Amino acid sequence: MQYRFCPQCGAPLEVLPLSGRERHACVQQECGFVHWNNPLPVLAAVVEYQDKLLLARNAAWPETMFALVTGFLERDEPPELGVARELKEETNLDTESVSLIGVYEFMRKNELIIAYHVKATGTVALSEELADYKLVAPEDVRVWSAGTGFAVADWLAARGYPVRFFDRQTGADIPDPRRPHDFSLVGGSLQYRW
Numbered sequence: 256m257q258y259r260f261c262p263q264c265g266a267p268l269e270v271l272p273l274s275g276r277e278r279h280a281c282v283q284q285e286c287g288f289v290h291w292n293n294p295l296p297v298l299a300a301v302v303e304y305q306d307k308l309l310l311a312r313n314a315a316w317p318e319t320m321f322a323l324v325t326g327f328l329e330r331d332e333p334p335e336l337g338v339a340r341e342l343k344e345e346t347n348l349d350t351e352s353v354s355l356i357g358v359y360e361f362m363r364k365n366e367l368i369i370a371y372h373v374k375a376t377g378t379v380a381l382s383e384e385l386a387d388y389k390l391v392a393p394e395d396v397r398v399w400s401a402g403t404g405f406a407v408a409d410w411l412a413a414r415g416y417p418v419r420f421f422d423r424q425t426g427a428d429i430p431d432p433r434r435p436h437d438f439s440l441v442g443g444s445l446q447y448r449w
C-alpha cells in the first residue's frame with residue numbers, strides 16, 4: 256500500500272528521512288501525517304483435525320496449491336479468537352484449543368504472520384473463499400518455503416516429525432532455506448536490503 260497524497264489533508268506526500276528510513280510524509284503545517292507502512296498482522300492456523308493437518312486451497316489459487324487457513328485480525332479482537340473465527344468462517348470447524356507456534360515475516364506482502372496451532376472439531380463446510388481442502392498426516396506434509404510454511408515446519412519439528420521443504424515452482428525437495436538472523440544489522444541503518 257502506497258499513498259501519493261496525504262489521506263488527512265490531501266496534499267502531495269514527500270519522501271523524508273524519518274526514524275532511520277525514508278518515509279512518505281506530509282509537510283503541510285499542522286498536519287504531520289507520516290505513512291509508516293508497518294506490516295499488517297495476519298492470523299494463520301495450523302489446523303489439527305481428525306489427527307491430520309487440514310490444508311486449504313483458495314479459490315484463486317492453482318489446483319495443486321494448498322496452504323493454511325489465514326485471515327486478518329479485526330479491530331478489538333484477541334488474536335486467539337480471531338484465528339478461531341477465521342477457521343469457523345472458512346471451514347465451519349469449531350476450535351477446541353489454540354496455542355501460539357510463532358511469528359513469521361512475510362515481507363513480500365508487507366504482512367506479519369501470527370501462526371497458531373488450532374485443534375478443531377466439527378464438520379467441514381467450505382466458504383466461497385476456499386475451493387478445496389485436504390487432510391494430510393503430519394509425517395506426509397511437505398513444507399513450502401515462505402511465510403506460513405515456516406510455521407508448519409516449526410510445528411512439525413517440535414513434535415519430532417520430518418521437515419521436508421519443497422520448491423513450489425518445481426516441486427523438488429529443497430533444504431530448509433532459513434538462515435540465522437544477522438543481528439549486526441540492528442542499530443545501524445534501518446534500510447535493510449532484501
Ligand SMILES: [Zn+2]
Binds near residue numbers: 261264265
Ligand atoms: Zn497532510
